[in-house]
Amino acid sequence: MTISYVTQEMLLKLKKKLPPEKQGKFASAIASRISELHTDNLVKGAVIGAAIGALFEMLPGFETLTGIDDCVEVGAALGAWVGNAKDSRLKEERQRVKQTIEECLHEAFS
Secondary structure, three states: OOOOHHHHHHHHHHHHHOOHHHHHHHHHHHHHHHOOOOOOOHHHHHHHHHHHHHHHHHOOOHHHHHOOOOHHHHHHHHHHHHHHHHHHHHHHHHHHHHHHHHHHHHHHHO
16 A cells, blocks of 8 residues: 555654654554555546546447447446445545554554
8 A cells, every 4th residue: 555645754753752662663563564455546436437438439339339428427437436435445444544553553562
């Protein structure tokens, strides 16, 4: 998972507040657990869906066969729907990141 610059800065500040002997343990725990997380988003899905829809619109006879005349819009809507589902998982991921940080702090102080 790629974490935002703001989150990275927050984690570095948090690490610096720990006693020096606990900082390495905290950093190792965060690095290993954050790498297991993954995120995507709605905008990316909508753009990819629209691009796929545009490709379908270029196919000769596709509209006649399917009755779908707005493939770009349909693709964007479907992509946004998929992206929204992924965004809802992102909220869960954020909660897991928060929980992971709390666990790592607990682990560092144990």
